[in-house]
Amino acid sequence: MTVFPDAEYVILSSRLIPDQDGGYTLATLARARQMAAAGVHGGQGPLLLTVDPGTSEEHAHHRAVFDGRDLITGVDRMRNLFDEARGADGGAAAWLLDAARPGDPDPALEYRPVPAGHPAVALPIIPDDPDWHITTAPIAVHGADGRVRGILPGFGALYRAWLEHVVAGLRADDPARPVIVVCESRQLGELLAGWDDPEVRLLHSIHTVHMEPPYTMDAETNALWERWFSVAERFDAVLWPTAAQRDAIQARFGASDVHIVVPNGVPAASAVAPLAGRDPNQVVMLNRLAFQKRVDHAVRAFAGVIRVLPEARLEIFGDGPLRGEVQALIDELGVGSHVVLRGPTDDPGRVLDEAAVFLSTSRHEGQGLSLAEALVRGCPVVAYDAPFGPAEALAGGGGLLVPNGDIEAMTQALVRVLTDLDLRHRLSVEAVEAARRIEPAHVMAALAGAVRDVLAKPSRRSAQS
Template identity: 70%
Template sequence: MTRIDADFPDAEYVVLSSRLIPDLDGGYTLATLARARQMAAAGVHGGRGPLLLTVDPGTPAEHAHHRAVFDGRDLVVDPGRMRNLFDEASDPDGGAAEWLRAAAHPGEPDPALEYRVVSDAADRPAVGLPVIAGDPDWHVSTAPVVVYDGAGRPAGIVDGFGALYRAWLDDVVRGLRGADPSRPVVVLCESRQLGELLAGWDDPDVRLVHALHTIHLEPPYTPDAPVNGLWSRWFDLAERFDAVLWLTEGQRADARERFGLDGVHVVVPHGVSAASSVVPPADRDQGRVVMLNRLAPGKRIDHAIRAFEGVVRAVPDARLDVYGEGAERDALQALIDERGLGAHVVLRGATDAPDRVLDEASALLFTSAFEGQGLAILEALAHGCPVVAYDVRYGPREALAAGGGVLVPDGDVDALTAGLVRVLDDVDTRVRLSHEAVDAARAVDPEHVMAALASAVGDVLGRSSRRA
């Protein structure tokens, strides 16, 4: 990646995620890895980038495979900078690692719960995790986590997942600081669940910066709509983070107005690099529209299929290629068949070459019911690919404010059809939008985004921890 000019303060940097698994969690995984790469390009830790920490209880072999896949796709700068709690929870001589034993206190497993035992490479138990099925708040449970000794016997407990995660992070932080126990450490938390558990972390020299990835609202996604239940507790804790990174000004403004949030809330979008070159509209596949998203209900690909009926009547050579996988595949294919669109709409499956797709397409279609930012829109703009999108919270309106696409009323399939026909059928419109797209994408160029992040970090390091 090209060197990024951003002045990050001297500190130890950690990016903390619940999990980072290839081809899982859609844009979340890609955006988290991109942020770490961009921090490396800005010189963090001499270009090696921040530590990437995860807490999913996979096996060391699974995590090694994940690192290898990310490395092969050039999604990480240094695979050795990726670490996992459960890879480090075992002692080489059996039982739990020293840091975990030190955190344990006397106690017994909960007899009412099942336990998932995580073992070391020799199949010796190290830690027992309570299985709390069907409860979206499982992560805040204080159900005992069992710690095993070298003989495979329970040696004590820690009080829930939060205590387990904090014990590991304390050990990681000690290792980062080395001989300087007061060296500042900046933890960029990419997970709401983890953020809730770390809001009470009492290390005064750790600065906890919380990044958001998605919308906080339920249907109809208006500013006064019900708050997603998983977010209610988070808003009660939001003022304890040293900074909160919102992806869009719109979401920050709505949350500030509703919850009275103060100045630690800053806008730092995901950064999207400009394409090395932009394919002019005349050299693209004429009539080809693409979508890049999971086949999930919230993406409303059924709207795209219905809209394309009218598009084909007006532009007979129009084609829609949908890239992505998901639970809705069979239902969407049935709708394509029912509408007789098999020659025009194709579910292409996942692609490992989204840049090529955006270089070839005449337009990107975006029909999500809600977003955190709408990363596909930004990537399309960076490639000079015009966008036709529903005007939904959050992201499309801000992304297209400087041009580059057609914004239509949310849920209006006829307007979606008209927007697509306008772009595909009018050469002058398509050329204008392509030029505007490249200019609009500069707002999320990694140079600007990393400068904003570095400034936010400088601010939080210039004052005491809000958790102190």
């Protein structure tokens, strides 16, 4: 049984909102539940902390939805910065007033009051800037009378002030107690790289790829990641979802023991649907309708499939900004009776149990949560060989890899799996076996080992300060 070291555990995310951010939200919540199952905080699991500036009513609704779907261990395990920024008197909370320094808002900027009407803080609006989070523009801290009582120099200062307040509460009975923070967001990670509390260990989890198009190994690094890589050595550990991505990073930036592999865990299915119970003509996708997922390739490939197999159907579950474009392509190609956009599903297991094949046409995947779920449920996979997840997920079998971006090869692979019953049976058996390496027990053992390693050494930030 996995045993996590005795410490306080926190998972930090920019936001956690039902039915938003695709696999990121589900993976983050799953990590917390799996840590709870491994005994963290007596089965309650880590605290889940978010910093999105919604209303308290919205955050309460998010917690209730997650609780109703059994995605969290309890509503009391989720906390939000802006819920806690307001004191009992209606102004800023004491921890926020204590952190503020003398100063005034920037008169050249517009500000967003939070909460609206009677703010505890007012946030500077930095329009059309992907680097808004690193601004040092002053954040205004308000008193109960509505007047500005001081400022904090940017979002990083605000986030650190709250985290120091949270950590102080966790250590109320033992000021030297170690605290493990698993940061799930690149933007937050950049801002915490200078947090030098010697008893805090900061583990940074990665969810996506770091490259620009064409997403090849020699492609340029995504500009939003350049600054992150400049501070990566200040994290106590960086958790990569695949060995392939970890190795690519070390080949480009140099070997370092800070980079380790801890994938997202996916529980084994209680039962695997038999081949005879699956619809032999049904192919499914489970993903957002977004640029990364390249759903237009799936539609074009399937137009070729139905010329060979008129009974074949593709059902696409998910939603996103490109829904209109995908539907227009379906209409243009005249495949609407075979390719259907089903919208989101709250029962992906049933979808995968009924399908003959799971299809992935992503440009890139950090790990590919829905692909992993297909393997767990014995649903054969046909996927582009895109960096980084598919090749590693299918290294032990369970599906066919297609040259990345080759629509004709995708058509041929789908026809092959749909028409070869023996192949589908073999892939189904392989899929379940291949998924064993990402069962939560294995993943939690890797995470607990990483925690033991970082606690055995001084914090990398205090060591480098």
